[in-house]
Amino acid sequence: MAPSYVPLVHPIGRFSPPADPNVTIVTPGVEDPTVEIAVTGTFTLRVVATDLAGNPPGEDTMEISVFADSCEAAQENPNGYDAPQGDLNDDCVVDFLDYAILATEWLDDRALITQQTYE
Ligand SMILES: [Ca+2]
Secondary structure, rough: OOOOOOOOOOOOOOEEOOOOOOOOEOOOOOOOEEEOOOOOEEEEEEEOOOOOOOOEEEEEEEEEEEEOOHHHHHHHOOOOOOOOOOOOOOOOOOOOHHHHHHOOOOOOOOOOOOOOOOO
């Protein structure tokens, strides 16, 4: 997904409308606004601030990654993800579903126990 550049901060704390219709500024006009992003992906938030004295504007950007759920977010953690041992369906929790997977394959033996011919 292409980066989406979001709000421009005006001297009195107003925001330009986000360019992406999936991005909503929930609390405009406050010092630390809440921004909701309705789709998954990586967004670049660009903030430009000016003061009333007319100094040159300052700006910065930050990357915001939005995931489908907390498990996906944990698995994409750039510092690494330590999956729980026994999480056979990769949903970040060891529960009965993992046990069912184990039970389904209980005593399955895939070792080469009979003569195999390879051509
Ligand atoms: Ca699991």
